[in-house]
Amino acid sequence: MGMTIDEIIKYLPAPMCDSTVIDSEKQKEYEAHDMAVIIMRKYQKIQEIVEQWACCGNPSDSMIAISEVLEDGNDD
Secondary structure: OOOOHHHHHHHOOOOOOOOOOOOHHHHHHHHHHHHHHHHHHHHHHHHHHHHHHHHHOOHHHHHHHHHHHHHOOOOO
């Protein structure tokens, strides 16, 4: 992969809108953009948990932490 997830999030442009009225299709583009960023951040968090477990963690604690990331409705 040529870019890191952080770079993609930084440079991923928000969908552009030519008018002041946002139709349902344009709204879907905004939602898709937001969800893509959330998914990338969740992936990063899961990657951190896996790396932490690989060196010194408890596998069941890691699975609980990963489950919490997947269940969380936001990008934290």
